[in-house]
């Protein structure tokens with residue numbers, strides 16, 4: 001009887017170990033809705049509507065992926081090369097949001113970087 005219980009416990013433990021990384025991985029990837037909330041509150045007043053600056057729409061997932069007239073705003077998997085990331089960090093000028101400061105918080109910038117790094121999931 002004791003061995004039987006131990007067996008169940010061991011199985012349970014193994015199952016837990018298998019699930020754990022997946023749970024953590026999911027927590028690590030920001031959802032598009034979180035990223036979207038930042039764009040909606042800080043970017044869409046300019047990058048929305050019918051004629052946004054440089055043709056860059058930040059008011060929808062497709063708009064973000066489509067990028068600007070002169071090239072992509074984000075490179076999936078590569079935040080460091082993404083113009084949008086450079087723009088919110090101020091390594092591309094003019095720094096965004098153009099009506100800043102205030103700029104985006106460190107947390108918001110990290111969230112956007114992680115989202116791009118994860119392949120910018122919808």
Ligand code: HEC
Pocket residue numbers: 039042043044045046047053054056058068069070071072073083084087088093094096097098099104
């Ligand atoms: C007050 C209006 C305004 C706001 C708010 C704003 N932008 Fe912009 N954005 C502009 C203008 C205007 C340009 C064109 C560049 C310039 O001014 O020389 C631009 C250009 C850009 C570009 C470069 C497009 C290209 O490829 O040439 C990116 C990327 C960008 N904005 C991202 C953002 C993000 C992200 C936010 C929100 C955090 C934001 N912008 C908020 C006005 C704004």
